[in-house]
Amino acid sequence: VDEFEIIRTYFATQPETRADVVLGIGDDAALLRVPLGHELVATTDTLVAGVHFLADTDPADLGYRALAVNLSDLAAMGAEPAWATLSLTLPDAEPRWLEGFCRGFYELSREFGVQLVGGNLAHGPLNITVGAYGHVPVDTALRRDGAGVGDAIYVTGVLGDAALALNHVLGRQLLDAVAFASVRARLVRPHPRVAEGLRLRGIASAAIDISDGLLADLGHVLAASGVGARIELSRLPVSDVYRGEFARAGWEPALTQGDDYELCFSVPPGRVAALEALTPMLGCRITRIGEAVSEAGLTVLDASGHRYVARHAGYDHFTQHANKGN
Numbered sequence: 242v243d244e245f246e247i248i249r250t251y252f253a254t255q256p257e258t259r260a261d262v263v264l265g266i267g268d269d270a271a272l273l274r275v276p277l278g279h280e281l282v283a284t285t286d287t288l289v290a291g292v293h294f295l296a297d298t299d300p301a302d303l304g305y306r307a308l309a310v311n312l313s314d315l316a317a318m319g320a321e322p323a324w325a326t327l328s329l330t331l332p333d334a335e336p337r338w339l340e341g342f343c344r345g346f347y348e349l350s351r352e353f354g355v356q357l358v359g360g361n362l363a364h365g366p367l368n369i370t371v372g373a374y375g376h377v378p379v380d381t382a383l384r385r386d387g388a389g390v391g392d393a394i395y396v397t398g399v400l401g402d403a404a405l406a407l408n409h410v411l412g413r414q415l416l417d418a419v420a421f422a423s424v425r426a427r428l429v430r431p432h433p434r435v436a437e438g439l440r441l442r443g444i445a446s447a448a449i450d451i452s453d454g455l456l457a458d459l460g461h462v463l464a465a466s467g468v469g470a471r472i473e474l475s476r477l478p479v480s481d482v483y484r485g486e487f488a489r490a491g492w493e494p495a496l497t498q499g500d501d502y503e504l505c506f507s508v509p510p511g512r513v514a515a516l517e518a519l520t521p522m523l524g525c526r527i528t529r530i531g532e533a534v535s536e537a538g539l540t541v542l543d544a545s546g547h548r549y550v551a552r553h554a555g556y557d558h559f560t561q562h563a564n565k566g567n
């Protein structure tokens with residue numbers, strides 16, 4: 242099958258056309274105009290069949306997810322997403338698969354005004370690499386290294402539903418049909434917290450997206466910032482489904498499994514009031530789960546104030562990232 246024919250058919254007919262794309266698909270490289278006074282924010286992530294997803298996954302879900310995990314990284318930087326690139330390695334150019342993949346990818350790219358500006362196709366085992374690019378005003382990006390002692394630690398949304406869905410799919414812990422239906426989307430179509438990331442600029446002192454589990458990802462923030470933290474299990478935001486499964490699942494899915502793609506961020510005491518004022522404008526709940534402390538390490542306290550030790554360190558999930566850098 243002719244690569245150029247595929248590009249023409251599926252990738253040159255996308256919904257988004259941005260004024261800041263001087264040159265998109267079709268030349269040797271794209272020409273993109275970053276707004277004056279802004280910094281370019283770039284990230285990339287690879288999904289490999291059999292490692293990060295099951296080979297028979299709905300291609301529309303894959304297209305959505307491949308872009309979503311990258312937009313989540315931009316959200317965690319407080320960046321406004323603008324452009325994406327896509328490198329696909331395919332065992333065969335199956336039109337139904339490509340049509341479905343593009344449908345899912347474009348559903349999300351349209352929502353966030355992201356234009357696909359380049360990529361390539363190769364023949365081989367199924368491998369999906371997406372790059373996402375955005376921008377932030379100079380010196381306003383949310384980084385991992387800005388948390389200070391005394392900062393409050395928050396998370397967006399609820400934690401653990403994607404892990405419950407994955408455990409069900411893998412046969413580790415079966416959910417009833419109603420419960421699975423309500424958590425499945427959190428696994429196959431994570432919705433990146435882009436709007437929330439933008440609102441947190443100037444308020445959060447550090448941020449990260451939760452891809453590998455709260456403990457692992459908050460741990461990255463603490464290490465980069467040179468502080469410790471204390472969080473309370475009784476404050477962790479979980480769904481009604483999660484509460485219903487709690488006797489069997491315990492805290493592990495919410496703490497260590499990941500795939501939530503929520504934001505975890507720190508806020509200095511002087512900016513907590515500004516954050517609270519912001520909450521009606523956010524698309525999701527935010528929950529204060531603890532605070533940064535001077536003593537190194539992450540201490541997790543249960544409802545009776547005892548130290549809780551997680552069974553897993555994180556990364557113990559089927560859809561784990563090949564690249565831990567993002």
Ligand SMILES: [Mg+2]
Pocket residue numbers: 313314317449450451452567
């Ligand atoms: Mg990340």
